[in-house]
Amino acid sequence: MTHEAFAPLTIAEYAAQAALTDQRSDGGSLAFPLLGLFGETGSLLSEVKKKQRDRTSYRGYAGAVVEELGDVLWYFAAVAFRTGVPLPGVFAEAVSATGNDGAITLAALQPDIMPRAGDPTAAFERTLLKLAGEVGILVMDAQGQGGEKSIGLPRNRLVTIARTLIQAANEAGVTLEAAAIKNLAKISDRWPRERQYPAPLDALADAEERLPRSIAIEIFEREVRGRTYVFQRRNGINIGDRLTRGTGQPPQA
The missing domain is CATH 1.10.4010 (all-alpha NTP pyrophosphatase fold)
Incomplete structure (x- = not known):
């Protein structure tokens, strides 16, 4: 040694x-x-x-x-x-x-x-x-x-x-x-000068059991009953709750 x-x-x-x-x-x-x-x-x-x-x-x-x-x-x-x-x-x-x-x-x-x-x-x-x-x-x-x-x-x-x-x-x-x-x-x-990331936890798992390495999510607006909402969609399926779009204006009393 x-x-x-x-x-x-x-x-x-x-x-x-x-x-x-x-x-x-x-x-x-x-x-x-x-x-x-x-x-x-x-x-x-x-x-x-x-x-x-x-x-x-x-x-x-x-x-x-x-x-x-x-x-x-x-x-x-x-x-x-x-x-x-x-x-x-x-x-x-x-x-x-x-x-x-x-x-x-x-x-x-x-x-x-x-x-x-x-x-x-x-x-x-x-x-x-x-x-x-x-x-x-x-x-x-x-x-x-x-x-x-x-x-x-x-x-x-x-x-x-x-x-x-x-x-x-x-x-x-x-x-x-x-x-x-x-x-x-x-x-x-x-603060490493060169970042080295470990292998994913599921790297040795079968391909169908691994988490996706990237996910594309479509974000779009839609008006529902006179109000504008923000939706998220993946593979044609809406995911999560719809969100109200902020107007940028302070709330009125």
């Missing part, structure tokens, strides 16, 4: 993959990723609140923190991408790394061994509040400049957010690499 060699995910590789999953349905402005970054940071705080409220019964805390950290990381990468700031350089500066920024891995940002925290610590809570504050200031910076793609956000603000995000992951006992990989898998499943 052969196994593919595992290669640590570099920040440059993650940034490139994250950019490919950016739908850009908003035209590429900063508003969307900034709203997402602010919202997902709030979701992280919400998970801490849930665990504080129900320490014994809320068993989904650990997995939720990994997922929310991945979402925060994705939106942070989108902000950097849309402002033209290389994400590897931001994280390299956050940890005072030297050398080739493109070769820095997400794993290299954190200690080799981290104890996984079952419950949110006071330090983690303070760091998340700090992260929320820094993201809020970033949003205000963008708001003051119009929130367009071409504006230059303060690089030092991005570096501070990256440093705080790393600290939060360390205190939660979560690797950013795991959060990033899980996030990319989730996005790829939701």
Whole structure:
């Protein structure tokens, strides 16, 4: 049995993959990723609140923190991408790394061994509040400049957010690499670049027992007793109930 060699995910590789999953349905402005970054940071705080409220019964805390950290990381990468700031350089500066920024891995940002925290610590809570504050200031910076793609956000603000995000992951006992990989898998499943559909459930059934692969339905109008109705017909047989045709006018009192 052969196994593919595992290669640590570099920040440059993650940034490139994250950019490919950016739908850009908003035209590429900063508003969307900034709203997402602010919202997902709030979701992280919400998970801490849930665990504080129900320490014994809320068993989904650990997995939720990994997922929310991945979402925060994705939106942070989108902000950097849309402002033209290389994400590897931001994280390299956050940890005072030297050398080739493109070769820095997400794993290299954190200690080799981290104890996984079952419950949110006071330090983690303070760091998340700090992260929320820094993201809020970033949003205000963008708001003051119009929130367009071409504006230059303060690089030092991005570096501070990256440093705080790393600290939060360390205190939660979560690797950013795991959060990033899980996030990319989730996005790829939701918005695959190439959709592959499974075979129909009745693909192996006899031909006469299979559902039709396409159905043509004739839709037409007919006046009945002074009122216009919409009918649907298939193979000369009316199907379903007739529908009254809307006039587009508001009902009269």
